[in-house]
Amino acid sequence: MAVVFAGTTLKRRRVGMVADFCPICRRARECDLLRVGVAAHLYWISFGEGRLAGYEARCPECRVRWPIEHDMDPDRWCEQDGARARRSREGRERVQRFEAGRLTAEEREAMLEEPFLVLEPMVKEQGKYRQLNRTGTVAGLVTLGIGAVFLWGLKGGWGDRAPEPLAAALGIVWLAALFVTAWVVFGPLRWYRKEVVEPALVRALRPLEPTREELEALLRGFRLRGKLVAKLVTPARLHALLEAA
Ligand SMILES: [Zn+2]
Numbered sequence: 486m487a488v489v490f491a492g493t494t495l496k497r498r499r500v501g502m503v504a505d506f507c508p509i510c511r512r513a514r515e516c517d518l519l520r521v522g523v524a525a526h527l528y529w530i531s532f533g534e535g536r537l538a539g540y541e542a543r544c545p546e547c548r549v550r551w552p553i554e555h556d557m558d559p560d561r562w563c564e565q566d567g568a569r570a571r572r573s574r575e576g577r578e579r580v581q582r583f584e585a586g587r588l589t590a591e592e593r594e595a596m597l598e599e600p601f602l603v604l605e606p607m608v609k610e611q612g613k614y615r616q617l618n619r620t621g622t623v624a625g626l627v628t629l630g631i632g633a634v635f636l637w638g639l640k641g642g643w644g645d646r647a648p649e650p651l652a653a654a655l656g657i658v659w660l661a662a663l664f665v666t667a668w669v670v671f672g673p674l675r676w677y678r679k680e681v682v683e684p685a686l687v688r689a690l691r692p693l694e695p696t697r698e699e700l701e702a703l704l705r706g707f708r709l710r711g712k713l714v715a716k717l718v719t720p721a722r723l724h725a726l727l728e729a730a
Contacts, residue, residue: 522537554569601686
């Protein structure tokens with residue numbers, strides 16, 4: 486059994502609440518405070534919360550996360566620190582100017598760009614699994630091959646010496662490994678686009694009513710800057726979702 490699919494994975498645990506300004510809902514709110522840990526995994530199964538990598542805030546409504554200062558005193562988690570207070574104030578002021586129709590062209594552009602930039606690290610994290618694509622496919626094929634050998638053994642190919650219960654157990658492990666591999670290789674990004682990325686973009690962009698041309702220019706710019714999120718959504722689809730919302 487030479488195929489061991491292992492590495493590190495990020496593990497999140499909700500450890501409290503934190504007041505922050507959600508850049509997607511564009512409102513100040515009580516967010517979940519998440520501890521982010523780096524843990525070793527074997528076939529994406531890992532134990533423990535991992536080595537501390539930082540903290541994140543997660544909006545309870547849109548479920549989008551963003552990194553926040555992590556060297557905080559646990560007793561002061563619910564209080565606003567300087568950076569978050571400033572972000573909240575600036576965010577609220579910008580929304581007020583938007584509602585009063587007093588946004589400058591630069592401010593409007595910044596508001597259009599912001600949700601993509603907030604989503605980029607989340608998409609990148611999902612994309613990391615995607616980069617395992619080739620490795621995953623090879624591992625899947627090798628796993629399939631090993632499974633075939635054991636199935637052959639189960640059918641009596643090893644004669645009297647074949648331990649059937651063991652072969653059956655290994656067959657089950659093989660099937661499970663295959664499903665996990667298939668999900669990791671083919672599942673997350675498409676699911677992620679539909680369930681997380683597009684709803685968040687629609688929520689943040691709808692009030693601004695961007696034209697299709699604006700979305701095209703925006704996504705072209707992001708693609709040139711190598712942003713993964715721009716590879717995931719197309720201007721046409723995004724515009725259609727905004728129209729339908
Ligand atoms: Zn939100």
